[in-house]
Amino acid sequence: MSITSIWFIIFILLAMVVYYIVPKRFQYLVLLAASIAFYLSYGIGYMPYILATTVITYAGARIFGNPEYKHRKAVMVVTLLLSLGLLCYTKYTNFLLGTLDKLAGGGKIEMIDLVVPLGVSFYTFMSVGYILDVYWKKYEAEKNFLRYATFIMYFPHIVQGPIDRYNKLAPQFFGGKKFDFQRMVSGGELILWGFFLKLVIANRLGMFVDTVFGDVTAHGGAVWLVTLALYSIQTYADFLGCMEIARGTSLLFGIDLERNFDHPYFAKTIPEFWRRWHMTMGAWFKDYLFLPVSNSSFVKKTSKKLGKKFGAKARKNFVSCFSVAVVWLSTGIWHGAGWKFIAWGCYHGCLTIGGTLFGDKIDKLTAWLKINTKTKSWELFQMTRTLLLCCFGRIFFRANSISEAFLIMKQMVTRLEIWKLVDGSLYELGLDRANFMVAILSIVVLWCVSMLQERGSVREMIAKQNLVFRYLILYIAIFAVLIFGIYGPGYVASSFIYEQF
Amino acid sequence: MQKRRIVKIILFLLILFVLFMNVEKVFKESVGDQAKYPQIVEFFDEREESLDAVFIGSSSTFAFWQAPIAWEKYGITVRCMASNTQPLVAARYLIEDGLKTQPDAVYVVAINTMHETVKSPAIHYLVDKYPFSMTKAKMIFACADYGEIPWSERLEFFFPIIRYHNRWSELGEQNFNNAPVGLKGGSTYKNFLEVATDVTEEYTVLEEKAAKEELPYDTLVELLEFCKENEVKVLFVTNPQVLKSEKRLKKYNAANELIESYGFDTLNTIPMIPEIGMDLATDYYNGSHTNVHGSLKYTLWLGNYLKDKYGFTDKRSDGDYADWEQESSKYMKIIKPYLSEEEYKRITE
Amino acid sequence: MERLLEVLSECCPDVDFDVEKELITGKVIDSVDLVAVVSDIEDEFGISIPMEELVPENFDSIEAIWEMVQRLS
Numbered sequence: 001m002s003i004t005s006i007w008f009i010i011f012i013l014l015a016m017v018v019y020y021i022v023p024k025r026f027q028y029l030v031l032l033a034a035s036i037a038f039y040l041s042y043g044i045g046y047m048p049y050i051l052a053t054t055v056i057t058y059a060g061a062r063i064f065g066n067p068e069y070k071h072r073k074a075v076m077v078v079t080l081l082l083s084l085g086l087l088c089y090t091k092y093t094n095f096l097l098g099t100l101d102k103l104a105g106g107g108k109i110e111m112i113d114l115v116v117p118l119g120v121s122f123y124t125f126m127s128v129g130y131i132l133d134v135y136w137k138k139y140e141a142e143k144n145f146l147r148y149a150t151f152i153m154y155f156p157h158i159v160q161g162p163i164d165r166y167n168k169l170a171p172q173f174f175g176g177k178k179f180d181f182q183r184m185v186s187g188g189e190l191i192l193w194g195f196f197l198k199l200v201i202a203n204r205l206g207m208f209v210d211t212v213f214g215d216v217t218a219h220g221g222a223v224w225l226v227t228l229a230l231y232s233i234q235t236y237a238d239f240l241g242c243m244e245i246a247r248g249t250s251l252l253f254g255i256d257l258e259r260n261f262d263h264p265y266f267a268k269t270i271p272e273f274w275r276r277w278h279m280t281m282g283a284w285f286k287d288y289l290f291l292p293v294s295n296s297s298f299v300k301k302t303s304k305k306l307g308k309k310f311g312a313k314a315r316k317n318f319v320s321c322f323s324v325a326v327v328w329l330s331t332g333i334w335h336g337a338g339w340k341f342i343a344w345g346c347y348h349g350c351l352t353i354g355g356t357l358f359g360d361k362i363d364k365l366t367a368w369l370k371i372n373t374k375t376k377s378w379e380l381f382q383m384t385r386t387l388l389l390c391c392f393g394r395i396f397f398r399a400n401s402i403s404e405a406f407l408i409m410k411q412m413v414t415r416l417e418i419w420k421l422v423d424g425s426l427y428e429l430g431l432d433r434a435n436f437m438v439a440i441l442s443i444v445v446l447w448c449v450s451m452l453q454e455r456g457s458v459r460e461m462i463a464k465q466n467l468v469f470r471y472l473i474l475y476i477a478i479f480a481v482l483i484f485g486i487y488g489p490g491y492v493a494s495s496f497i498y499e500q501f
Numbered sequence: 502m503q504k505r506r507i508v509k510i511i512l513f514l515l516i517l518f519v520l521f522m523n524v525e526k527v528f529k530e531s532v533g534d535q536a537k538y539p540q541i542v543e544f545f546d547e548r549e550e551s552l553d554a555v556f557i558g559s560s561s562t563f564a565f566w567q568a569p570i571a572w573e574k575y576g577i578t579v580r581c582m583a584s585n586t587q588p589l590v591a592a593r594y595l596i597e598d599g600l601k602t603q604p605d606a607v608y609v610v611a612i613n614t615m616h617e618t619v620k621s622p623a624i625h626y627l628v629d630k631y632p633f634s635m636t637k638a639k640m641i642f643a644c645a646d647y648g649e650i651p652w653s654e655r656l657e658f659f660f661p662i663i664r665y666h667n668r669w670s671e672l673g674e675q676n677f678n679n680a681p682v683g684l685k686g687g688s689t690y691k692n693f694l695e696v697a698t699d700v701t702e703e704y705t706v707l708e709e710k711a712a713k714e715e716l717p718y719d720t721l722v723e724l725l726e727f728c729k730e731n732e733v734k735v736l737f738v739t740n741p742q743v744l745k746s747e748k749r750l751k752k753y754n755a756a757n758e759l760i761e762s763y764g765f766d767t768l769n770t771i772p773m774i775p776e777i778g779m780d781l782a783t784d785y786y787n788g789s790h791t792n793v794h795g796s797l798k799y800t801l802w803l804g805n806y807l808k809d810k811y812g813f814t815d816k817r818s819d820g821d822y823a824d825w826e827q828e829s830s831k832y833m834k835i836i837k838p839y840l841s842e843e844e845y846k847r848i849t850e
Numbered sequence: 851m852e853r854l855l856e857v858l859s860e861c862c863p864d865v866d867f868d869v870e871k872e873l874i875t876g877k878v879i880d881s882v883d884l885v886a887v888v889s890d891i892e893d894e895f896g897i898s899i900p901m902e903e904l905v906p907e908n909f910d911s912i913e914a915i916w917e918m919v920q921r922l923s
């Protein structure tokens with residue numbers, strides 16, 4: 001069931017009732033049961049995969065979790081390979097076959113009918129994190145299978161993350177949660193905010209973006225710039241909305257999930273952006289890929305050799321650039337089974353590596369140009385620059401293929417058509433004038449809330465206000481979602497009649 | 502939890518409920534279809550035990566039958582309980598609801614609705630402004646089951662705002678205006694008043710009957726059983742549609758046979774079109790719907806038939822029926838410019 | 851310990867290892883510098899420092915590093 005549906009609301013209300021009725025030591029079982037039900041609602045065919053990963057990683061960790069065990073490393077590697085193998089098999093097999101087929105001339109290799117289990121990228125990463133943490137003796141392996149399964153299958157984070165750590169999340173399941181009214185309200189407000197982000201902002205902008213991307217060659221540079229800007233907001237609102245719903249839902253059960261966003265569009269550099277966007281993914285790649293790769297003997301030896309030849313700076317640069325390259329290649333692949341995602345990963349990898357290699361040269365240039373880097377205008381410039389760089393990368397992400405991405409770039413450069421911004425064409429691309437206005441207004445609301453959040457928790461600010469104001473905000477939010485949300489079959493007079501036939 | 506908190510929660514939910522109901526009221530009407538909702542909804546405005554008969558059917562029913570014309574001529578109170586593309590499966594529930602306020606009325610059911618496939622809009626036209634009752638809920642489920650509408654898509658029949666919320670940008674004054682249309686369900690929409698299409702070539706009469714498998718057999722039987730159990734006075738009419746489709750005509754014949762086998766009265770008016778006096782060149786705006794001219798003739802003919810068959814009295818001098826007098830006068834004023842002098846005289850004399 | 855100080859100073863000449871007591875937690879040395887530190891220590895003392903030892907407790911001060919080195923020798 002979709003997390004922005006009324007059924008989901010009913011589901012969590014029911015789960016909550018049971019959760020607070022059962023004895024505290026069984027509360028995690030309620031979560032497990034709810035998670036299984038939730039997962040099954042997406043299709044019974046997905047279940048074997050997540051079960052397999054859960055069982056394999058649980059068993060593996062139990063075995064190599066014993067520090068005295070002779071074959072720790074071997075078992076860990078096998079467990080890792082199996083877990084990642086399941087991910088690669090379900091997600092990337094057809095991509096590989098498709099690529100091989102293209103190389104062989106086309107039409108020779110058939111795709112396999114595979115399901116991609118819900119959240120496979122997320123729960124696999126969570127289980128891999130767990131395996132490595134246990135192997136590195138950060139904590140002991142979980143003995144209770146059901147407790148471990150609750151962590152992996154926990155329904156708020158199964159759809160789109162956040163990618164949680166076992167030692168941070170699991171203890172919260174077994175703490176025994178008492179019903180707390182203020183926490184309910186807080187969780188409810190987060191969910192409502194998430195609904196607003198997804199239904200009012202993201203889905204609405206999606207109508208515009210989908211229309212433009214639906215006919216790539218028909219639009220000029222000006223329209224593309226607007227589209228990329230709106231797409232950047234759409235993707236942020238969609239992802240953030242999902243995260244807020246996940247966090248809010250989890251809060252209803254008394255469990256805190258990690259934050260995944262920290263106002264990324266206020267970032268001043270690309271590396272900072274990636275410390276604010278999809279934070280748990282960044283942290284995961286840092287702890288479980290960047291660090292192990294940097295500390296691999298290959299990197300250590302090679303960097304030392306380079307250091308001897310070219311100096312300490314070169315040694316450091318090699319370590320960071322090589323590891324960053326590996327991480328960004330992996331990040332690209334993780335985001336989707338397609339060459340465009342790899343291209344996107346490489347794009348951001350190049351930006352990051354470029355920043356490392358040429359960072360001090362750019363600083364020198366800035367100083368030489370006598371630019372005052374402490375002013376607000378410079379900060380604004382940095383934020384805009386970062387935004388534009390990200391927007392540009394999004395062409396790869398959203399286009400259907402790399403070739404389409406280049407086609408779009410060509411359109412942007414060869415035909416600006418700046419008049420399209422003011423002649424009303426923008427109201428004919430999926431959103432009429434009224435809806436376009438609502439879109440802009442809702443983005444302003446998002447911006448205001450983000451600015452407020454920089455000062456502190458908005459929910460706490462609301463809680464401090466008087467009853468009438470609190471109720472008013474809630475009613476406005478509820479009806480804004482109800483009326484302006486893009487959901488359901490929708491009503492268009494002319495086609496309503498024909499729907500009948 | 503403290504008492505104060507519980508009170509606050511209840512207050513919050515109560516206000517939310519009231520707001521929700523009022524917001525939904527504004528949204529749940531498709532602009533341009535206002536002409537058609539009153540045919541079904543304003544049935545519930547009628548005084549208890551005031552109707553001689555209730556005419557159940559789809560848009561063709563409220564094109565064929567004009568209650569104010571019947572009142573003007575005969576002083577009988579026969580109004581529609583009809584909605585656009587109404588499916589036959591709804592009839593049983595409409596009768597059930599109707600019986601609550603009109604237990605002695607004759608229920609005239611147009612079986613022309615038999616051929617309708619049930620999709621979401623048909624149910625919307627039927628239920629959007631229909632007052633809530635358990636019968637309504639059962640009707641929604643029966644229609645949705647018949648149309649094989651998935652459960653996840655049924656919530657919009659209980660909460661139409663799910664379907665209509667995106668209408669916010671086209672709301673107008675009429676959406677905030679709750680005044681009833683009145684006219685006792687008489688039709689005044691453009692096609693009805695202004696259009697005439699020559700349907701002479703399409704007029705077909707058949708005697709063959711379709712096979713049992715082609716009928717919505719279960720629906721018919723359920724309806725018939727219901728009428729039998731509740732001893733409903735019911736007349737199954739086949740409105741005089743001009744159809745080329747032999748399949749449909751055969752189904753009507755087969756259905757009528759089934760109905761008669763249950764001992765109920767039928768009236769297939771399709772072969773009687775010449776007798777009724779319909780002019781196929783001028784009286785229809787399409788094969789399934791008469792315009793004002795055809796409706797006039799049919800209403801006068803059928804009104805006479807019903808009055809004689811069921812002994813309906815002339816209530817024109819009865820003070821209790823002043824509302825009928827008032828609404829019918831209004832209606833006559835509206836249609837007068839579209840009628841010839843002779844047609845107008847036929848009604849008023 | 852003298853040897854250790856020598857290795858560290860060569861590796862990170864800008865850092866005063868006598869004074870700094872929060873090399874990792876205070877972000878005096880970042881994760882990339884740490885690679886060089888680990889690599890040089892491993893070579894110098896002939897030990898292997900596994901991933902689980904790469905924690906702030908073992909690297910925040912020269913004393914902590916020395917303790918780890920001795921433990922792993």
